[in-house]
Amino acid sequence: MKEKNVIQVKDLTKKFGDFTAVNKITFEVKQGEIFGFLGANGAGKTTAMKMLIGISKPTSGEATVANFDVYTHPEDIKKNIGYMSQKFALYDDLTVRENITFFGGIYGLSKTKIKEKAEALISELNLQEVANELVGSLPLGWKQKIAFSVALLHDPKVVFLDEPTGGVDPITRRQFWEMIYKNAHNGTTIFVTTHYMDEAEYCDRVSIMVNGKIEALDTPKKLKEQFNVENMNDVFLKLARG
Amino acid sequence: MSISLQHISKSFKDVTAVKDISFEVKEGELFGLIGPDGAGKTTIFRILTTLLLADEGTATVANFDVLENYKDIRDNVGYMPGRFSLYQDLTVEENLTFFATIFGTTIEENYDLIKDIYIQIEPFKNRRAGDLSGGMKQKLALSCALIHKPKVLFLDEPTTGVDPVSRKEFWEMLKRLQQKGITILVSTPYMDEAALCDRIALIQDGKILQIDAPKEIVKHYPKSIYNVSANNMYKLIESLNEYQHSYSVYPFGEFIHYTDKRTNFNPEDLRKYLEDKGLKNIIIEPTEATIEDTFMELAK
Numbered sequence: 001m002k003e004k005n006v007i008q009v010k011d012l013t014k015k016f017g018d019f020t021a022v023n024k025i026t027f028e029v030k031q032g033e034i035f036g037f038l039g040a041n042g043a044g045k046t047t048a049m050k051m052l053i054g055i056s057k058p059t060s061g062e063a064t065v066a067n068f069d070v071y072t073h074p075e076d077i078k079k080n081i082g083y084m085s086q087k088f089a090l091y092d093d094l095t096v097r098e099n100i101t102f103f104g105g106i107y108g109l110s111k112t113k114i115k116e117k118a119e120a121l122i123s124e125l126n127l128q129e130v131a132n133e134l135v136g137s138l139p140l141g142w143k144q145k146i147a148f149s150v151a152l153l154h155d156p157k158v159v160f161l162d163e164p165t166g167g168v169d170p171i172t173r174r175q176f177w178e179m180i181y182k183n184a185h186n187g188t189t190i191f192v193t194t195h196y197m198d199e200a201e202y203c204d205r206v207s208i209m210v211n212g213k214i215e216a217l218d219t220p221k222k223l224k225e226q227f228n229v230e231n232m233n234d235v236f237l238k239l240a241r242g
Numbered sequence: 243m244s245i246s247l248q249h250i251s252k253s254f255k256d257v258t259a260v261k262d263i264s265f266e267v268k269e270g271e272l273f274g275l276i277g278p279d280g281a282g283k284t285t286i287f288r289i290l291t292t293l294l295l296a297d298e299g300t301a302t303v304a305n306f307d308v309l310e311n312y313k314d315i316r317d318n319v320g321y322m323p324g325r326f327s328l329y330q331d332l333t334v335e336e337n338l339t340f341f342a343t344i345f346g347t348t349i350e351e352n353y354d355l356i357k358d359i360y361i362q363i364e365p366f367k368n369r370r371a372g373d374l375s376g377g378m379k380q381k382l383a384l385s386c387a388l389i390h391k392p393k394v395l396f397l398d399e400p401t402t403g404v405d406p407v408s409r410k411e412f413w414e415m416l417k418r419l420q421q422k423g424i425t426i427l428v429s430t431p432y433m434d435e436a437a438l439c440d441r442i443a444l445i446q447d448g449k450i451l452q453i454d455a456p457k458e459i460v461k462h463y464p465k466s467i468y469n470v471s472a473n474n475m476y477k478l479i480e481s482l483n484e485y486q487h488s489y490s491v492y493p494f495g496e497f498i499h500y501t502d503k504r505t506n507f508n509p510e511d512l513r514k515y516l517e518d519k520g521l522k523n524i525i526i527e528p529t530e531a532t533i534e535d536t537f538m539e540l541a542k
Contacts, residue, residue: 040405041376086403140279166403167431169278169446170534171541174492181476195405196432201495202475220496231495233406233434240407 004031006158006189007052012061014047021047023212024061029205031157034180034190036200039209040240045193046162048209052191053160054078066157079107082151082159086166089147092136096127099135100150107154114153121149141172148179158189165196177202197233206232208239215239243302244269244394244425245290250299252285259285260448262299267427267441272420274439275429276537282448283429284324287398290427291321304393317345320387324398326379330372334363334382337371338389345390355422356385359415377408384415388424395419397428401435413438433534444537451540456533463531463539465489468509469497472521481519485512492538497525499535 007029014022022044029035039045050056052065054074063070066080090099097118104114122131125145135143144164151159161180165173177199184190184204192203200206200220207217216223216239220232227235245267252259260282267273275283288294290303292312300307306314328337338360342349353360363381366374371382380400387395397416401409413435420426428439436442437456444451444459452459472478475493482491482500489501502512509526516524 040407041403043405163403167279167399169281169431169541170433170538171492172278177493178479181479185476195403195409197406198493198495202493236406237410240405 005029006031006033006066007035007191008062008064009052010062012048012051012063013059014044014051014056015059020212022051022058025209025212025214027207027214027217029158029189029191031189032184032187033205034184034192034203036203036206037191037193037209038200038206038236039193043209043240044212045209049160049162049191049193052077053081053083079154080157082154082156083162084144084147084151084159084164085162086144086164087162090135090143090150093134095134096122096131096138096146099146100153103150104153109154117153121146121153125149139172141168141176144168145172145176145179148176152183152188156188158191159183161190161192163193163195165194165199173199197231197236200232200236208236210240243267243305244271245273245301245303245427247286247290247301248299250286250289250296250301252282252289252294252296258448260289263445263448263450264299265443265450265453267425269425270420270423272416272426272428272438272440274436274442275427275445276431276433276436276442276533277429277445278431280447281445283445284398285448287321287323287396287427287429290315291319291396292316317390318392319394319396320390320392321396322383322387322398322400324402326383328371328379328383328386331370333368333370334374335367337382338385341386342389347390349389352389352391355391355419356388358418359388360385376404380404380408380412388419392424394425394427397426399429399431401430401432409435433532433537436533442533444533444540446537446541451537459533459536460531463536465501465539466507467529467531467535468500468502468512469494469525469527469529470500470512470516471497471523471525472516473523474521477519478516478521481516481521485515487511490539490542492535494532494534497529499529500526 005028010026011024013024037045051058051070054070054077065077068076100118101114104117122128165176180190205219207214223235227238229235243266248264250263251261277283289296290301292308292315303315304318338349359381363378401412416426441455443453478498482488487503489503492499513524513526
């Protein structure tokens with residue numbers, strides 16, 4: 001099952017004027033894989049991710065996501081992926097249920113389907129008591145778990161998570177990762193960025209970007225062997241500090 | 243005492259932000275408030291920097307009372323809020339000059355204190371603050387908070403969203419400032435940074451769970467922890483959660499941190515159970531509790 005590539009990237013490049021933000025990156029991500037996309041602030045992660053989710057045109061190189069080309073079919077990509085970020089995920093001034101209905105509608109689900117999905121989501125996350133509360137009144141950790149479920153409403157092939165656990169308490173952070181494992185196990189591809197290096201260890205494979213280039217890409221175990229260190233934090237420090 | 247809080251409480255409408263909090267920070271100490279988003283860390287900072295009145299309790303900073311002597315406190319503390327709060331449309335140098343002037347001093351007078359930090363952004367001194375990268379903004383904000391040579395420095399989540407390399411550099415800077423005699427109260431959601439403080443308060447839902455030196459805090463952990471790993475992480479978590487004797491199951495890097503309900507726990511029983519579940523390459527070995535383990539146990 002893990003043989004099909006859901007993301008395929010070759011020599012992908014993005015330039016802003018004479019500044020190269022993403023410099024010929026190449027990698028692929030398989031179905032059901034948890035792929036960690038790491039790098040220091042300003043290394044080019046966000047720029048690369050924007051190209052992959054179809055909202056920024058590459059300068060050169062190739063990329064397909066869920067079998068759609070980023071140059072010619074960005075709209076199809078958007079329909080077939082889920083996305084959540086730390087900064088924006090849900091509308092604070094809508095209730096939990098309204099958010100689900102809104103995003104279900106955006107993704108083109110039928111009314112019956114949305115209802116069905118809403119009930120399933122609310123019962124799975126034990127949200128019965130807060131389903132009609134404004135999202136803004138909920139703790140951050142809850143919001144992030146709901147946001148992740150909402151990003152999966154339309155059963156996307158791949159979901160992009162941009163620092164999904166920043167500032168979240170340690171217990172909820174782990175519950176969040178259990179959700180990630182579960183969905184990956186069921187065949188959803190997970191593309192995730194994080195600044196928590198223990199979370200890097202949870203990924204099947206990890207890439208580390210430095211100044212626009214991918215300087216390392218392998219399983220956490222092999223990266224630690226390659227750099228002869230104990231943990232991913234030290235791999236990161238060795239690479240990014242140069 | 244450089245900072246002292248006695249029975250401080252604060253509510254916003256029906257939300258209790260902090261409840262009956264007391265702690266003291268010694269002069270020259272690097273003290274950490276460790277807790278997740280919403281724990282009440284920012285409320286404590288705002289009360290201590292005299293930007294918010296507590297509902298109950300008393301507090302002093304640099305021996306000044308937050309109510310009676312709030313103006314003295316403002317002259318004697320530096321505050322770096324969680325959100326970047328400098329003037330985006332002023333240049334790096336203009337921001338620094340502005341803050342120096344407000345406090346009746348000059349960049350030259352206290353240059354010594356900020357030199358290490360400011361020197362890294364000085365090449366960009368004519369750039370507007372809004373155009374700086376995250377790491378550079380952080381260094382400028384710290385320079386501005388230090389320019390009047392405060393006795394106490396308040397840093398509210400200075401490293402949130404910052405990559406591990408910049409985080410490490412930032413903590414190295416804090417250690418150097420501490421050596422210059424400045425008391426530092428810093429908050430962070432990153433448990434690994436807790437180990438770098440002299441003492442820490444673990445805080446959640448407006449209450450302090452524990453206060454001690456990081457090394458002491460982990461000693462309080464009540465159970466034996468085991469590192470467990472196997473060929474399939476998802477199945478491993480699922481199997482451990484289903485195990486009737488499991489007390490806690492938390493992913494920790496490449497391992498699961500596992501604790502058992504029984505006092506006479508024999509790892510071989512667990513190994514057998516996991517093998518029966520079809521797991522392979524099973525490793526079970528004792529390990530030491532971290533601050534994060536302790537935090538989760540207390541927060542449970």
